[in-house]
Structures are given as C-alpha cells and as structure tokens.
Amino acid sequence: MLRLQDVHTYYGPSHVLHGVSLSLAKGEAVSLIGRNGAGKTTLMRSIMQLTPPRQGSISLKDQVELTRLKPHEVFRLGVRLCPQGRGVFPKLTVEENLRLALVSQPKRETHLGVDKAYQLFPVLAEKRHQKVRGLSGGQRQILAIARALMGETSLLLMDEPSEGLAPLIVRELRDLIRQIKKTGITILLAEQNVKMALSACDRHYILEKGDIRFSGTTQELTCQQDILVQTLGVSSGVAECEAPAPT
Amino acid sequence: MDFSALITTILHGLTLGMVLMLVAGGLTIIFGMMEVLNFAHGSLYMLGAYFGYTVAHLTGSFWLAILIAPLAVGAVGFLIEFFSLRPLYGRPPLHHLLLTFGISLIVQNAIKFIWGNDIYSIEMPAFLSGSSSLLGVQYPTYRLFVLLFSVALSILIWLLITKTKWGVVVRAGTEDIETLEAHGIDTRKVFTAVFVVCAAFAAVGGAVVAPMRTVYPQMGVDIIIEAFIVVIIGGLGSIKGAVVGALILGLATQLGAVFLTGFADAAIYIVMAGILLFRPSGLVTETE
Numbered sequence: 001m002l003r004l005q006d007v008h009t010y011y012g013p014s015h016v017l018h019g020v021s022l023s024l025a026k027g028e029a030v031s032l033i034g035r036n037g038a039g040k041t042t043l044m045r046s047i048m049q050l051t052p053p054r055q056g057s058i059s060l061k062d063q064v065e066l067t068r069l070k071p072h073e074v075f076r077l078g079v080r081l082c083p084q085g086r087g088v089f090p091k092l093t094v095e096e097n098l099r100l101a102l103v104s105q106p107k108r109e110t111h112l113g114v115d116k117a118y119q120l121f122p123v124l125a126e127k128r129h130q131k132v133r134g135l136s137g138g139q140r141q142i143l144a145i146a147r148a149l150m151g152e153t154s155l156l157l158m159d160e161p162s163e164g165l166a167p168l169i170v171r172e173l174r175d176l177i178r179q180i181k182k183t184g185i186t187i188l189l190a191e192q193n194v195k196m197a198l199s200a201c202d203r204h205y206i207l208e209k210g211d212i213r214f215s216g217t218t219q220e221l222t223c224q225q226d227i228l229v230q231t232l233g234v235s236s237g238v239a240e241c242e243a244p245a246p247t
Numbered sequence: 248m249d250f251s252a253l254i255t256t257i258l259h260g261l262t263l264g265m266v267l268m269l270v271a272g273g274l275t276i277i278f279g280m281m282e283v284l285n286f287a288h289g290s291l292y293m294l295g296a297y298f299g300y301t302v303a304h305l306t307g308s309f310w311l312a313i314l315i316a317p318l319a320v321g322a323v324g325f326l327i328e329f330f331s332l333r334p335l336y337g338r339p340p341l342h343h344l345l346l347t348f349g350i351s352l353i354v355q356n357a358i359k360f361i362w363g364n365d366i367y368s369i370e371m372p373a374f375l376s377g378s379s380s381l382l383g384v385q386y387p388t389y390r391l392f393v394l395l396f397s398v399a400l401s402i403l404i405w406l407l408i409t410k411t412k413w414g415v416v417v418r419a420g421t422e423d424i425e426t427l428e429a430h431g432i433d434t435r436k437v438f439t440a441v442f443v444v445c446a447a448f449a450a451v452g453g454a455v456v457a458p459m460r461t462v463y464p465q466m467g468v469d470i471i472i473e474a475f476i477v478v479i480i481g482g483l484g485s486i487k488g489a490v491v492g493a494l495i496l497g498l499a500t501q502l503g504a505v506f507l508t509g510f511a512d513a514a515i516y517i518v519m520a521g522i523l524l525f526r527p528s529g530l531v532t533e534t535e
Contacts (some may be wrong), residue, residue, distance in 0.1 A: 075431035087417045087426045094529055096415045101413050104431030147430075 001026040002047070002155055009039075009046045016042045018210040019056065021049045029177065029187040031197035034207035035212075035232055040085055040190035041084050043207065044159045047079045049074050068131045076104060078154035082161060084190075086140045088147070090133035094124050097132055104217035105151035112153075117146045138169040138242070145176065157188045162193045194228060196215075206231050253386045254479035257500045258381070262390050264497025265397030269452035271477035271489045272404060272469055273445030279421030279484030284340055286347040288389050288449055289471025293527060295450025296318045296369075296462040303369045309458075312369055316454040317447035324446025328439050336438070351467060359464050371458040393455055400451065408486065417441060421484055434515070436534055473500075476515060480522050483531025491530050495522075 002024040009017040016039050022219045024030050024234060033042050042047040047058055049071045058066040066074055080101075081087070088097050098114050120127035121142055133142065141161055148156055158177070164168045170193065176199040181187055191197040196203060204221050206214035214221065221228070266286045274288045300487045303312035325404070327350060335342050371389045408414035416437060420426050428434045462468070477496050481488025496515055503514020522530060 050425060050429060070429045070433070071425075072431050072433045075429060082425065083429070087423070089422045089426070089430070091422055092415065092419060096419075099412060099430075100415055100419055100427075101430050103416060104433075142373050 001028070001061060001190070002182045003057075003059045004043075005057045005059075007043075007046055008051045008053055008167065009042050009049065009057060011042070016210050017046065017053065019070065020207070020210070020212055022205050022212060022215070024186050024188060026186055026230060027181070027184050027231045028189050028203060029181045031041070031190065031201040031204045032188060032190045032207055033192070033194060034190075035192060035205055035226075035231065040105050040207055041159055042210075043187070044081060044083075044190055047074075048079065050081075051167035066143075072104065078152050079157065080153050080155070081157045082141075082144045082148050082159060084159040084163065086137075086144045088132050088140050090145050091131060093129050093131055094143055095128045097143055098124070101147045101150040102112045105164055108152070110152065112149050114150075117150060120149075137164050137165070138172075141165065141169075141173065145180075147181070149185075153185055155188070158187065158189045160190055160192065162191065162196050170196055177201075178184040192232070194232060198222065199221040219227070252505070254382050254384045254507050255386060258384075258386055258390070258499065259395065260498035260501035261494065262394040262397070262497070263500060264494040265394055266456050266468070267470070267473055267477055267497060268401055268490055269397060270449045271474040271493050272401075272483070274450050274474050275478045275484055275486060275489040276417065276421065276441060277445055277483065278478070279486075280424060280441055281312035281332070281336065282340060282416065283336075283343040283344045283347070286344060286471060287327065287350040287354065288347075288445075288474065289467035289469070290351040291320050291324060291446045291467075292449040292453040292470050293358065293462075293464075293467035294354060295453030296324060296455075296457045297358055297367075299454030300362075300462050309369060309372050313451060313454045319449040320450030320453075321447040323441045324443045325439065328442040328447075332442070333435065333438070336466050344350060351471070353484065355464055357376075362464075364464060364465055367457075367462040369454070369457040370464070378493050387459075389459055392404035393459065397452070397456055400448065404448065413440075418486075423488075428453060473515070476519050480519055480529060482531045483530040485529065488529050495530075497501060 002082050003021070005021050007020045007099055008015065020043060022041070032040050032043065043049060046053045049066060049069055053067060053202060056067075060066055060077055060079065064077060088213065092100070093116065098117055102113070118128065123139060124143060124146055127139065128232050132140065135143065145161070161173055165173065166232070174196055176191065187201070188198060189201055198218050198221065201218070202212070203217055206227060214227050216222070263513055268294050270288060274285060277283055277285050277288070288439070298319045299312040299316035303309055304317045331346055331350065332343065335346060375389045375392050376396030377388050379388045379389065379391055408417060411450055416427065420434065420437060473496060477489060478494035480495055481490070495518060499514050499518040500511070504511040507514050
C-alpha cells in the first residue's frame with residue numbers, strides 16, 4: 001500500500017528524517033511510536049508532501065511516486081491526514097468542515113457523504129450547524145476523523161489523535177480506529193501513547209531522532225520492553241510477554 | 248446642524264463606506280488567504296475607472312462601462328497574480344509589499360502615458376441624474392444608486408462567501424491554507440481565482456464612482472490608503488471587519504468634514520488611533 005525508502009526530510013537546514021524506510025500492507029493498522037521531536041509529524045507531513053523529502057522515495061500501491069505530487073494531488077489518491085492539533089477549521093461549522101473534504105472528490109454512491117457521516121457519528125449531527133470553536137477536544141478529534149473518511153479514503157494518517165484527550169475518550173478513539181480498520185482502510189498512527197498504539201495497531205515502528213529503531217508486531221514489541229524503556233522511558237503497560245509456544 | 252443636513256451627511260458616509268468596502272473587502276481576503284498586502288489593489292480600482300471611462304467614451308453606454316471594466320481588470324489581475332505574485336508565495340510579506348508597490352507605480356505611470364494627466368468623468372445615465380426625495384431630504388439620485396448598487400454587490404459577495412462551496416473554501420483558506428491544500432484543494436488555482444474576483448470587484452468600485460468622484464491618476468493611491476485604514480480598523484484578514492471598518496471610515500470622513508471643519512482629514516486618523524488604542528488587532532478578531 002505505502003512504501004517509504006530512505007526518506008530524508010529537512011526543515012530548512014535542520015535534518016529531521018535520516019533515511020526512514022517503512023512499509024504498510026493494504027488494510028493494516030501500523031503505529032509509529034516516538035517521543036516529541038522524534039520526527040513523527042515530519043514523517044506524516046512528508047507522506048502528504050506538506051514537507052516534501054529532499055531524498056528518497058514514497059510510493060503508493062507500488063504505482064504512484066508521491067514525492068512528485070502536490071499535497072492536493074496526494075489527497076485525491078485517497079490519502080488523508082488527521083493532523084496533530086486536529087487541523088479542523090474553528091470558524092467554520094461542523095457541516096462546512098465535512099463538506100470541504102468533498103469539494104475535490106467526484107460524487108459516487110459508495111462514498112461516505114455527510115448524511116452517512118452523521119449516522120456514524122451522531123455527536124456531529126447534533127452540532128452540525130455549530131462553529132467548530134465551540135467543540136470539545138474529543139469532538140474536534142471525531143470531526144477530524146469523520147472528515148478524513150469523507151469520500152474515498154484508502155490510507156489514513158493519524159498524527160497523535162489521543163493527545164490532550166481524557167482516558168475515556170482515548171478508549172473510544174481506540175475502538176473507532178479498530179472499526180475503521182475493519183472497513184479495509186489502511187492506517188498509520190503516530191503516537192506517544194504506547195498503550196493506545198499497542199492496542200489499536202498490529203505492527204509498530206519506533207522512531208527515534210529521525211530514524212527507525214524498531215520494527216515488529218505487537219507481541220514482539222511487548223517482549224522487548226527494554227526498547228520501549230530506552231527510547232520512550234515507558235513500558236508497554238498492556239500485556240505481559242507471552243513466550244512463544246513450544247514447537 | 249439641521250436634521251436634513253445630518254441625514255445627507257450620513258448617506259454620504261454610507262455611500263463612501265460601501266464603495267470602500269468593495270476595495271477593502273478584496274484587500275482583506277487577499278491578505279487573509281495569501282498573506283499578501285496588495286498595495287496594487289488601489290491601482291486595480293483606478294484601472295476600473297479608466298477602462299470604464301474608455302468604454303463609456305467609445306460606446307456611450309454607462310452600463311457597458313461597469314460591465315466591461317471589471318472583466319478587463321480581472322484579466323489584468325490574472326496576469327499580475329500568475330506572473331508576479333505566484334513565484335513569491337511563502338516569502339516574507341515585505342517581498343509582496345515591494346512587488347505590489349512596484350506594480351502600483353507601473354500602473355500609475357502607464358495610465359499617465361496612455362490617458363495623460365487630465366481628469367475625466369463618466370457620464371451617468373439620464374434617469375440617474377438629478378435628485379430624489381428620501382427621508383424628507385433631497386439627495387442626488389446617482390449617489391443613491393451607488394449606495395444601493397454597492398449594497399447589492401456586498402450582499403452578492405456575502406452570499407458567495409457564506410452559501411457556496413467555494414465560499415467555504417475561501418473562508419477555510421483565510422484560516423489555514425496548508426490544511427486546505429491537504430484536503431484536495433489546489434490552493435494555487437484558488438489564489439488565482441480569488442485575486443481575479445477581488446480585482447474585478449475593486450474595478451466595479453472604480454467605474455461606478457467615476458461619475459461622482461471623477462477619474463484621475465492619483466485616485467489609486469487615495470483609495471488604497473483609505474482601504475488600508477479600513478482593514479486595520481476592522482482587523483487584518485477579517486471579512487466582517489472590512490464591512491464594519493468601511494462603514495466607520497465612510498461615516499467618520501463625512502461627519503468629520505461637517506463637525507471638525509478644518510480637521511476633516513484628521514478625523515479618520517483620530518478614529519483609527521482611538522480604535523487601535525483599545526483593540527490593537529482591529530475591531531473584528533475571531534480568535535478560537
């Protein structure tokens with residue numbers, strides 16, 4: 001679905017991503033775990049071409065080289081970014097925010113339209129004519145996700161969606177991510193919240209100082225608590241490592 | 248001052264304010280979206296007046312003048328945006344200011360070269376000359392027409408901005424252009440379209456006031472200073488602010504001319520200073 005090879009990204013003179021390579025298969029939910037400043041947001045922005053890499057390749061479905069495109073062209077290929085800080089428009093209403101994502105997409109019966117979005121997210125239906133600035137953090141996050149699902153989405157990039165949310169809302173968010181995954185949408189979830197990342201995704205990358213330090217499944221990561229402690233200063237906190245069954 | 252004189256002054260102020268709105272509205276939208284302080288916006292207003300004069304002169308039709316002037320200026324706006332502004336997006340605002348200041352000088356001198364230093368006027372349609380009775384006051388019919396025409400155009404702009412999907416795109420663009428781009432909108436094309444439409448509205452303003460304010464090579468500079476004051480009073484980038492600012496400036500100018508005789512020109516600066524003292528970011532600032 002998505003393959004990054006040797007991606008180097010800079011902010012002006014500062015070298016942020018130092019040759020990142022990773023891949024996501026169709027329908028997978030993969031997390032990108034790292035501390036603040038590890039390069040998670042930059043990686044998301046590089047995929048979306050908001051901060052285009054200076055070197056390396058980012059290919060979608062092994063067909064399209066994203067580094068040759070503009071952000072709006074990447075969006076039209078079905079790639080959606082839920083940016084850190086939600087990226088919703090506070091002065092617009094909930095409905096206007098949702099409709100904005102449909103402006104550039106052709107109308108199709110199968111697409112998620114505004115009405116279907118309201119069925120899926122009733123809280124948004126109640127607030128449809130309200131300005132977004134009056135919404136809580138959790139509601140904004142739901143709006144950002146709903147907007148990212150409008151039309152035809154094949155790859156969802158979520159940049160720290162749990163940031164600043166109450167634990168109860170984070171659990172709802174985790175369930176929502178699992179539901180989205182079931183619809184066949186591929187998910188790349190950037191998180192500092194290890195528990196959330198481990199419970200929502202099947203595979204994980206740990207990013208440290210712009211480089212991939214670990215790649216493996218949930219079980220492999222829970223068995224290597226030392227990596228989590230070294231890179232993030234935390235343990236997984238979700239499951240004890242289970243020894244592989246004897247063969 | 249008697250009641251009828253006060254009504255006349257207020258109507259003058261509202262008319263001036265609504266015309267200013269056509270220029271300042273574009274100025275604030277362009278700034279809000281593209282972060283470009285378009286010093287050449289007054290030149291587009293002036294070009295509208297000169298194109299209008301030429302069309303009226305050649306065809307004898309006032310209505311053709313106010314139709315063709317904005318189309319022609321829209322085309323000029325396209326050339327300016329596409330060839331000069333586009334390569335400078337994302338650069339510090341000073342670059343845009345210098346560029347558009349340069350363009351305003353070029354337009355002003357081109358106008359002097361083509362039309363000379365003479366003062367022109369567009370002849371108003373016969374049925375709009377003379378005066379009409381309003382609230383017991385005899386008021387020039389053409390000024391009333393300009394007031395109503397500008398109000399109608401402002402309502403049209405308001406409908407475009409609030410009721411259409413492209414209006415939502417423009418409002419979103421004034422909030423966060425990058426997020427807009429990341430939602431499938433080719434913001435370069437939106438910039439061009441917005442610049443062209445704002446140029447056309449400024450040109451309509453120039454053409455429609457020509458019969459009452461005359462056409463002269465300094466008019467672009469005069470209006471841009473007023474438009475900047477409007478935008479500063481209202482709040483940079485705020486569309487509502489431009490409406491409020493334009494009406495305040497229009498009324499302050501006219502009431503100042505009556506009540507502060509001898510200090511009329513100072514009136515708008517006093518109002519601006521007073522507002523900025525209490526609201527340094529302008530009257531309408533929509534923060535989160």
